Amino acid sequence: MYNVRLVHANNTQLLKSGNRPSRRLADIVQEECPSLAPGAKFTPSPLVPGGHAQTIYAFLGYYVYYAHSLISPRFTRETFGLSDGGNVVLDWALCKDYMERPVVTVLSGVTGTSCDYYVRKCYEELIRLQYSVVVVHSRGCGGSKLTTPLPFHCGFSDDYREVIADLKKRMPRCPLLGLSFSLGANIMAKYIGEEGADCPLAAGIIVGNPYDMYKVINHLDSRSLSLNKIYDVAILNFLKTAFKENQEAILNAPVKFNVSKIANSSTIMEFTEEMTRKAFRYTSAKHLLDDSSSLDYLDSIRIPVLFLNSLDDPICTPSLIPFDKFLSNPWLLLALTRHGGHIGYMGNTWPTSWIEHPVSQFFKSMLSHTASEKPDTP
Numbered sequence: 001m002y003n004v005r006l007v008h009a010n011n012t013q014l015l016k017s018g019n020r021p022s023r024r025l026a027d028i029v030q031e032e033c034p035s036l037a038p039g040a041k042f043t044p045s046p047l048v049p050g051g052h053a054q055t056i057y058a059f060l061g062y063y064v065y066y067a068h069s070l071i072s073p074r075f076t077r078e079t080f081g082l083s084d085g086g087n088v089v090l091d092w093a094l095c096k097d098y099m100e101r102p103v104v105t106v107l108s109g110v111t112g113t114s115c116d117y118y119v120r121k122c123y124e125e126l127i128r129l130q131y132s133v134v135v136v137h138s139r140g141c142g143g144s145k146l147t148t149p150l151p152f153h154c155g156f157s158d159d160y161r162e163v164i165a166d167l168k169k170r171m172p173r174c175p176l177l178g179l180s181f182s183l184g185a186n187i188m189a190k191y192i193g194e195e196g197a198d199c200p201l202a203a204g205i206i207v208g209n210p211y212d213m214y215k216v217i218n219h220l221d222s223r224s225l226s227l228n229k230i231y232d233v234a235i236l237n238f239l240k241t242a243f244k245e246n247q248e249a250i251l252n253a254p255v256k257f258n259v260s261k262i263a264n265s266s267t268i269m270e271f272t273e274e275m276t277r278k279a280f281r282y283t284s285a286k287h288l289l290d291d292s293s294s295l296d297y298l299d300s301i302r303i304p305v306l307f308l309n310s311l312d313d314p315i316c317t318p319s320l321i322p323f324d325k326f327l328s329n330p331w332l333l334l335a336l337t338r339h340g341g342h343i344g345y346m347g348n349t350w351p352t353s354w355i356e357h358p359v360s361q362f363f364k365s366m367l368s369h370t371a372s373e374k375p376d377t378p
Contacts, residue, residue, distance in 0.1 A: 002041045002042055002043045002044075002337075002338055002339065003039060003040065003041055004035065004036055004040045004041065004042055004335055004336070004337055004358075005335070005336040005337075006026065006029070006030065006036060006333060006334070006335055006336075007323060007326045007327070007333070007334040007335075007336055008025070008026045008326055008327070008330075008332065008333045008334065009326070009327055009328060009329065009330045009332075010327075011024065011330060012024045012025035012026040012027075012330045012331075012333070013025045013304065013330040013331050015028060015304070015369040015370060016369055016370075017368075017369060018368075023369075025304055025330065025331070025333065026333060028365060028369060029306070029333060029362065029365060032361070032364075032365040033358060033361035033362055033365055034357075034361065035354075035357040035358040035361055036306075036333075036335055036358055036361070036362070042337045042338075042339065042340060042345065042347060042354050043339075043347055043348075044339040044340065044346065044347060045346050045347055045348055045349060045350070045351040045352075046349065047349070047350070047351055048344070048346045048351045050312065050339075050341075051310065051312030051313055051314045051339070051340075051341040051342070051344070052227045052314055052341065053341070053344075054310075054312070054339065054340055054341025054342075054344025054345070054346055055231075055313075055314060055315070055341035055342040055343070055344050056230075056341075057344060057346055057351060058117050058118060058341070058342075058343055058344040058345075058346060058353075059117075060117075074093055074123070075091035075092055075093050075114050075135065076091070076092045076093075076094070077089055077090070077091055077092075078090040078091075078092060079144070080162075080163060080166070082159060082162055083162060084148055084150065085147060085148050086139055086146065086147055086148040086150060086159070087139070087144065087147055088136060088137055088138065088139055088144065088159050088163065089137045089141075089142045089143065089144045090134050090135065090136055090137070090163065091113075091114035091134065091135040091137070091142070092132070092133070092134050093123060093127060093132060093133045093134075094132045095127060095130045095131060095132045096130060097130075098132045098171075098174070099171060099173060099174065100173050100174065101130050101131060101132060101174060102131045102132070102174060102175045102176070102177055102202075102363070102367060103131065103132045103133075103134060103167060103171060103174045103175070103176055103177065104122075104126050104131050104132070104133050104134070104177045104178075104179050104363065105134055105136055105160075105163070105164065105167070105176060105177065105178050105179070105201075106119055106122075106123075106133060106134065106135045106136065106179045106180065106184075107136055107160065107178075107179075107180040107181070107184025107185070107187055107188050108135065108137075108180075108181050108182070108183075108184050109181050109182030109183050109184060109208075109343070110154070110182065110183040110235055110238060110239075112141075112181065112182070112183075112184065113135070113137065113141070113142045113143075114135035114137075114142070116181070117353070118181060118207075118343050118345075118353065118355055119135060119181070121353040121355065121356045122179060122355065122356045122359050122360070124356065125356040125357075125359065125360040126356075126359070126360060126363070128360075129360055129363075129364060131177075131363070132174070134167075136159075136160055136163050138152035138156075138159070139151055139152045139159060140152065140242055140245070140246045141242065145245065145246060145249070146246040146249040146250065147249065148249065149249055149250050149251070149252045149253035149279070150253070150279065150280075151242070151243075151246065151250055151275075151276070151279055153272075153276050153279075153280060153288060153292060154183050154186055154187070154210075154213050154289070154292045155186060155187060155190055155213065155288075155289075155291065155292020155293065155294070156187065156280075156292070157187050157188075157190050157191040157194060160187060160188070160191055161191060161194075161195075164176065164191075164200050164201070165200070168200050175202045175367055175370075176200055176201050176202060177201060177202055177203055177204070177205075177363050177366075177367075178192065178201045178203075178204035178205070179204070179205045179207075179359060179363075180204070180205070180206055180207065181207045181208055181343050182207070182208045182209075182210070182315075182316075182342065182343060183210070185206045185207055185208055185209040185210070185294075186209055186210050186211070186213060186292070186293065186294045187294075188204060188206060189204075189206050189209055189294035189297060189298065189301075189305070189307075190292070190293075190294040190297045192204055192297075192301050192303060192305060193294065193296075193297025193298060193299070193300040193301050194297060194300070196300045196301075196302050197302040199301075199302065199303050201303055202303065202366060202367060202370045203303055203304045203305065203306075203362070203363060203366035203367070203370060204303060204304075204305040204306070205305070205306045205307075205308070205358075205359055205362060205363070206305060206306070206307045206308070207307075207308045207343055207355065208308070208309065208310075208313060208315070208316055208342050208343045209294060209307055209309065209316065210293075210294075210315070210316045210320065211293065211294060211295045211316070211320050211321065211322055212293050212295050212320050213289040213290075213292050213293045214286055214289035214290055214293065215320055216315065216316060216320065217268050217269050217272070217289060218269070219315075219317065220232040220235070220268060220315065221267040221268055221269050227314065228314055228315070231314070231315055231342075232267065232268060235268055236265065236266075236267065236268050236271060239268065239271050239275075239276075240262070240263065240265070240271065243262060243271075243275060244263075247259070250275075250279060253279055255278045255279060255281075256278075257274070257275060257278060258274060261274045262274045262275045269285055272285040272288060272289065273285040276288060295322055295325075298322065298325040298329060298332065299325065299328070299329055301329060301331050301332060302331055303331060303370070304331055304333075304366050304369075304370060305331060305332055305333070306333045306334075306335060306358070306362045307326070307332065307333065307334045307335065308334075308335045308337070308355070308358065309321055309334065309335075309336055309337075310336075310337045310338070310339060310340035310341060310342070310344075310345070311336065311337065311338050311339070312338065312339050312340065312341060313340070313341060313342045314341065314342060315342040316342060321334070321336075335358060340354075343355070
């Protein structure tokens with residue numbers, strides 16, 4: 001009833017296995033990743049029933065980890081300068097011998113930071129494996145301010161591309177991995193597809209990917225009489241706050257903005273139409289969202305990527321999952337759970353996180369099969 005279902009092509013990609021014969025990606029994962037093996041289960045906590053409860057519970061965990069981070073900071077912050085004069089903030093957690101060990105780059109959700117519950121839980125497990133972790137925030141997010149008029153949007157992959165290129169130069173012996181959630185999942189999936197066979201990442205994990213941004217935003221905006229409106233309002237308020245905090249910089253763009261309409265937007269689509277699409281010179285909100293969606297980039301992915309989606313996700317609903325892409329691209333795997341909400345995955349009687357188990361197991365397995373100079377993982 002609660003089995004984790006692994007969806008993939010009939011013949012997934014052949015990967016090297018040291019001196020042994022090459023093996024199929026799906027076979028490797030099912031043999032080496034217990035949380036994704038045949039018969040593996042994710043059983044939701046009875047105290048967090050349903051997709052909405054799972055989603056909200058994980059979101060509230062942010063405040064617990066934020067308070068903890070104020071007492072005992074675990075990340076070192078770096079301001080990373082971009083080629084156009086902008087910047088993003090990187091939160092680092094370096095392991096021992098970090099110039100030789102794997103580095104996991106993390107993209108969080110639209111409101112996300114390094115204090116997110118799911119980021120912290122994965123971080124703890126990855127550090128235990130002696131991997132470094134760096135959380136890459138979007139422009140103007142994570143406590144930073146815009147230094148150019150250009151903000152961020154749901155498919156803006158250029159900044160992440162610059163960060164990865166820089167990491168390859170300054171940490172050349174470190175295998176790079178990508179972990180992403182929600183909006184960050186869409187950006188990372190799009191980036192990996194854009195890079196194709198030249199992608200510098202050894203492997204990626206994409207959690208709660210929206211796939212089709214236009215349909216997701218319409219879904220959230222139209223559910224005025226359901227719990228989904230909670231997420232719509234939360235995301236919209238975050239976008240408005242980010243605009244207000246960076247308004248002076250954004251208004252320096254050679255574009256005519258209607259500040260009153262932006263401030264009074266009642267839906268995410270209205271905000272995108274009044275501000276974001278103008279800042280990025282798109283003809284309409286739909287044009288931006290269609291161009292930003294990772295859906296059409298999945299066919300071009302040429303590194304092992306594990307996608308995780310839940311059937312009771314209230315934001316990225318099952319109807320948006322492009323099963324045909326996973327059945328045709330041998331580099332892709334989709335781990336599908338019946339429960340878990342939107343990046344919730346709270347299991348056991350007393351709610352505890354499950355997501356860090358498939359994340360750490362998949363990365364450890366893929367490094368032993370894809371890294372050119374594989375580390376001795378614990």
